[in-house]
Amino acid sequence: MSDSPPAHRRGRAFAEGVLSAAANELLNTGFDGFTIANVAEKAGVHVTSIYRRWRTKEQLVIDALLSSVEPTIPVPDTGSVRADLVELTLNLYASITSPQSKALLRLATMPLDFDRLDEARGRMVDDRSAAMEVVFERAVRRGEIGDTVDPRLALELLHSPIYSRVLITHEPVDDAFVTDLVDLALHGLAPDANTRTRPRIRGAASE
Amino acid sequence: MSDSPPAHRRGRAFAEGVLSAAANELLNTGFDGFTIANVAEKAGVHVTSIYRRWRTKEQLVIDALLSSVEPTIPVPDTGSVRADLVELTLNLYASITSPQSKALLRLATMPLDFDRLDEARGRMVDDRSAAMEVVFERAVRRGEIGDTVDPRLALELLHSPIYSRVLITHEPVDDAFVTDLVDLALHGLAPDANTRTRPRIRGAASE
Numbered sequence: 172m173s174d175s176p177p178a179h180r181r182g183r184a185f186a187e188g189v190l191s192a193a194a195n196e197l198l199n200t201g202f203d204g205f206t207i208a209n210v211a212e213k214a215g216v217h218v219t220s221i222y223r224r225w226r227t228k229e230q231l232v233i234d235a236l237l238s239s240v241e242p243t244i245p246v247p248d249t250g251s252v253r254a255d256l257v258e259l260t261l262n263l264y265a266s267i268t269s270p271q272s273k274a275l276l277r278l279a280t281m282p283l284d285f286d287r288l289d290e291a292r293g294r295m296v297d298d299r300s301a302a303m304e305v306v307f308e309r310a311v312r313r314g315e316i317g318d319t320v321d322p323r324l325a326l327e328l329l330h331s332p333i334y335s336r337v338l339i340t341h342e343p344v345d346d347a348f349v350t351d352l353v354d355l356a357l358h359g360l361a362p363d364a365n366t367r368t369r370p371r372i373r374g375a376a377s378e
Numbered sequence: 379m380s381d382s383p384p385a386h387r388r389g390r391a392f393a394e395g396v397l398s399a400a401a402n403e404l405l406n407t408g409f410d411g412f413t414i415a416n417v418a419e420k421a422g423v424h425v426t427s428i429y430r431r432w433r434t435k436e437q438l439v440i441d442a443l444l445s446s447v448e449p450t451i452p453v454p455d456t457g458s459v460r461a462d463l464v465e466l467t468l469n470l471y472a473s474i475t476s477p478q479s480k481a482l483l484r485l486a487t488m489p490l491d492f493d494r495l496d497e498a499r500g501r502m503v504d505d506r507s508a509a510m511e512v513v514f515e516r517a518v519r520r521g522e523i524g525d526t527v528d529p530r531l532a533l534e535l536l537h538s539p540i541y542s543r544v545l546i547t548h549e550p551v552d553d554a555f556v557t558d559l560v561d562l563a564l565h566g567l568a569p570d571a572n573t574r575t576r577p578r579i580r581g582a583a584s585e
Contacts, residue, residue, distance in 0.1 A: 203410035252567075277487050280545045292547060310567075317569040320562065328562055331538035338487045339541065340499065355527065355535055359566030360459075362524040 188214045189221055193235035198270050202278065205232060233287045236278060239271035246302045252310035256329065256353045257346070259306055263299060264333050264344045276338055300326055316357075329356050395421045396428055400442035405477050409485065412439060440494045443485060446478035447502075453509045459517035463536065463560045464553070466513055470506060471540050471551045483545055507533055523564075536563050 192214035197205055207228055211218040225231040244266045247258035267276060279292055303326040310316045332352055336342045399421035404412055414435055418425040432438040451473045454465035474483060486499055510533040517523045539559055543549045 201410070203408070276546065277484075280484050280487050296547065314569065316567040320567050321558075324558055324562055325567055327539040327542065328535060328559060331542040332534040334546065335534065335538040335541050338545070339483065340503065351528075351531055352535060355531055355566075356563075357566050357568045359562075359564050359568075360523045360527050360532055361564045361566075362521065 185216065185220070186224065187238075189216060189224075189231070190235045190238040193231050194239045194271055194274075197232055197235060197274055202232060202281070207231060230287060232278070233291065236271055236275040237291050239269070239275075243298050244302055246305050248309065252306065252313070252315040253353055253357060255306045255310070256356070257349050259302060260329060260333060260349045260353065261346070262302075263330055264337070264349070267334070267337055273337065276334070280338070299330065325356065329353065392423065392427070393431065394445075396423060396431075396438070397442045397445040400438050401446045401478055401481075404439055404442060404481055409439060409488070414438060437494060439485070440498065443478055443482040444498050447473075447476070447482055450505045451509055453512050455516065459513065459520070459522040460560060460564060462513045462517070463564070464556050466509060467536060467540060467556045467560065468553070469509075470537050471544070471556070474541070474544055480544065483541070487545070506537065532563065536560065 189210060193205075193210045196210050196213060200209075205228060207221050207225075208218055210231065211221050214221075221231065225234065244259070244262040247255045247262070249255050249258060266272065275291075279288060300323050303322045307316065307320070307322045307325070311318045329352060333344055333349075336344050396417060400412075400417045403417050403420060407416075412435060414428050414432075415425055417438065418428050421428075428438065432441065451466070451469040454462045454469070456462050456465065473479065482498075486495060507530050510529045514523065514527070514529045514532070518525045536559060540551055540556075543551050
């Protein structure tokens with residue numbers, strides 16, 4: 172194999188074409204109807220050249236979905252933890268509502284045992300946790316949240332309802348819902364926390 | 379058709395046999411490989427008698443899963459909201475970890491448009507919301523939580539992480555995790571709420 176740029180570029184173009192055809196095929200037929208032969212036809216390449224790069228249908232499916240999903244989400248920095256958490260949650264929602272992301276999420280719910288899928292899931296969770304940690308560090312520095320809360324747990328508490336709505340109940344996720352969730356997560360259910368006439372914070376930080 | 383008890387019992391036995399065979403078939407082959415012909419063979423009945431009761435494969439699949447899933451979860455009454463919420467959440471977890479429940483949940487994540495499925499999902503959400511409302515009413519009466527929190531939203535906040543772990547990340551759900559989740563949901567992230575040296579409450583109610 173050559174390392175020259177044209178060969179690299181050809182390789183990348185080949186991979187992109189196959190992955191894009193595979194992602195479309197998956198959305199049209201689902202996982203069970205998906206075949207490498209159909210993908211080859213749609214991409215205009217030989218079946219064998221696909222198999223040279225992806226040994227199994229499963230590997231191709233996962234790579235196709237991963238290539239079509241945004242791996243990182245933007246980390247907001249509004250100056251207030253409440254607005255940061257609302258924006259971070261809306262960013263997460265935006266990142267999982269494409270047909271490709273939903274297909275990947277559904278694939279993750281299937282009783283499949285793919286290391287690649289676990290790895291991909293792990294990478295996405297790490298990315299979201301890292302984003303939450305940045306938001307948390309700033310909030311702790313501003314005195315808005317306690318420094319003993321585990322960002323990974325807070326992430327699960329705050330973002331799981333988004334996954335549930337997208338995947339299971341198909342209820343809408345709008346600004347009002349996300350704001351209510353964030354307020355509940357910030358202040359909790361207990362009445363000492365429940366000073367329920369909270370102002371619509373914007374820059375209520377103690378800086 | 380006769381209304382006599384023996385005919386009724388025969389009808390019930392027929393339905394139970396078919397639904398049980400269908401649930402097993404679904405767990406073994408998945409949705410795409412599922413056929414009514416195979417179910418008929420396993421149940422030892424005629425294909426046509428299955429079709430007389432269930433018009434489509436989809437209807438049979440959904441009824442089979444619904445029949446194998448516990449529709450209601452026990453509502454705890456420990457005397458403290460913290461212990462009630464921990465137990466309610468563990469009850470929810472127990473109710474969704476059977477292979478049948480997981481299959482139903484996964485079916486709910488598929489891009490299928492079945493009214494029966496929506497109806498079933500709605501019924502299960504209503505049941506869990508009703509359980510949460512009972513726990514909430516008692517907690518409000520004891521002064522443990524504010525009376526302005528929406529039980530439905532609290533349910534989403536507290537139980538969605540369980541669905542995410544079962545369906546997506548496959549991380550374990552144990553007492554420690556559930557207790558941490560409940561504490562975070564009760565007291566929130568904000569430092570005014572975070573009197574982090576909370577006692578291991580048991581009957582800390584103000585009754």
